[in-house]
Amino acid sequence: MKLRFMKSTPGQIMMGVALTSFIVLGIRNSNSSQMSLLPGLAKTETISTLPIPTPEYKYNNINMAFYDAEEGLIKQGAVLSEIFSSLGIGISTLHKLLEAGQDVFEVRSLRAGKKYKLLTEKTSQEPAYFIYEQDAINYYIFDLKDMSGIEKGQNPVDTVHRAFAGLIQSSLWNAFSDYEIESRQIPVLTSKMEDAMAWSVDFHHVQPGDQFKLIYDEYFVEGESVGIGEMKAAYFQTSGKDYYAFKYNNGTYDGYFSADGRPMKKAFLKAPVKFSRISSRYNLNRFHPILKRTKAHLGTDYAAPYNTEILATADGVIERIGRTRGNGNFIKIKHDKTYSTQYLHMNKFASNMKKGVHVKQGEVIGYVGSTGLATGPHVCYRFWKNGKQVDPLRQNLPEPEPMDPAMMPEFNLAKEALQKQLEAIDVEVPAQT
Known part of the structure; x- marks a missing residue:
């Protein structure tokens, strides 16, 4: 159920533009009463006039009525020079614009699947603006007419x-x-x-x-x-x-x-993985599905698809990182003198993860996998208190x-x-x- 409370409009509100209509008055002679033309006033005829285009302002007050728009999508691996070339715009023009707008636009911010538009003047058919739509709100305008640079704007x-x-x-x-x-x-x-x-x-x-x-x-x-x-x-x-x-x-x-x-x-997140489910809890008498014998399960398993992000549940320092036959790829984090956590069976580690690295709560440290003794993709989350492994779901942690x-x-x-x-x-x- 959705309810609307109120609506606010922080964006620009375009003002109406008054159009002036020009009327050509036809003056004719009348048989019943002759009309005298004033000296110097020539006889005229009524003619039809082309309608004035209704203004349509977008992209920082560009009147779209005066331009033809050619739209496209950024393809995977495409670069601006290729796009400009395909639109018939010289590479020298691009270089000048990028140099003038280097503090506004970062070339590496170009993303596949995003929209762009080329605005061409209707009268001269000359390219006027190239517009890169970063998202539904933000865009960049490349001024092809004045070569003045690149301007960032936002839709209302x-x-x-x-x-x-x-x-x-x-x-x-x-x-x-x-x-x-x-x-x-x-x-x-x-x-x-x-x-x-x-x-x-x-x-x-x-x-x-x-x-x-x-x-x-x-x-x-x-x-x-x-x-x-x-x-x-x-x-x-x-x-x-x-x-x-x-x-x-x-x-x-x-x-x-x-x-x-x-x-x-x-101090601690409830779980190291979002959008997952607990597939096996902390259990001192669990029957191991691979070893086929009773073996204490000193962690809590969170099942999730391969490569789901694994998060550090609290701030800390990576104490151990590596791989063993049972744990697969794992990371152990020391949070303070009392608490440590461990994350097992990762498919891979996040970049820059190594011993001694400081991590923040909620930071991605690795990705869900099934390395080591695991029957499917999950992360085994282990929790230490004063050097002893305990059930994280039963801990009364300090309140902020x-x-x-x-x-x-x-x-x-x-x-x-x-x-x-x-x-x-x-x-x-x-x-x-």
Whole structure:
């Protein structure tokens, strides 16, 4: 279910342009009453005139009515010199533009699949502008007429504030699909929910009947959705417990906070992989599927497709990195004097990973695989406390410090406004297909 709260338009609003119509007056002689022409005034006839093109301003006020547009897509491996050559524009022109616009446009930012346009003057058929559309909002204008350089611009963007509520029947991802959210928006919304609440809610253990709500921005250009913006607030109810996350930025604090003003970001992420499922838990008496005997499983397995990103669950330093027969490719991170974590069966390591490297919470350290003694793609996540391997899902980790009490009144005002909006959203059962 989607609700529109309000619509704001920070983009440019084009002003109407008045067109002047010229009327040619036909003067004729009349049989009944002769008309005397004023001295020097010649007899004229009514003639038809060509209509003046209706202005259509785009790309930093270029009047598109005066240009023909040729569109194309950047092909894999293409470079600007090849594109300009195919359009009949000399390489010297490109070099001059790149030199003049070197502080604006980075040649290596060209991406396959992106759109470009060549604007040609309708009267002279001379190339006037080359436009590279970096995305639906941002673009670069290469001035082929004056050779003055490269200009960066943005399309006017409408921001629509959205509210959504859902009932989980299997997973958070599937819940968005159950309510017919656009497929391209599902991974973005799911990721934003996890980014805000992953330290408090274990999205790998959601249950049928769990509820969630969120308030977020959606961006539109010329009436078409071009992306999801910031998530303002989120709510999740599971096992009878309510969780809230409110986005707040006052210059001193910036992030998601709980209803009592504590940062949602905690020392450790709940899991090292997004969009995965637990395939095997910490178990001291597990029957090993390959060794065919009982062997303690001192980790938690998260099943995910090959090459899914594996994330460091907390800040730390890589203590060990390598490969063994059982572990396959693995990394062990020391977080402080108390805690360490280990990640097994990687397909490969992320670039620049080596012993002694500092990593940040959420940083990609490797990719899911099945190296070592593994029956399928997963990451075995191991957790050490004071040198002993423990079940990470049963640890009571320290809570972050709350917000400065002096700043709580301002936070509470912002929080209460968002909380009222969340409470106003009804949770409906998704239609059965």
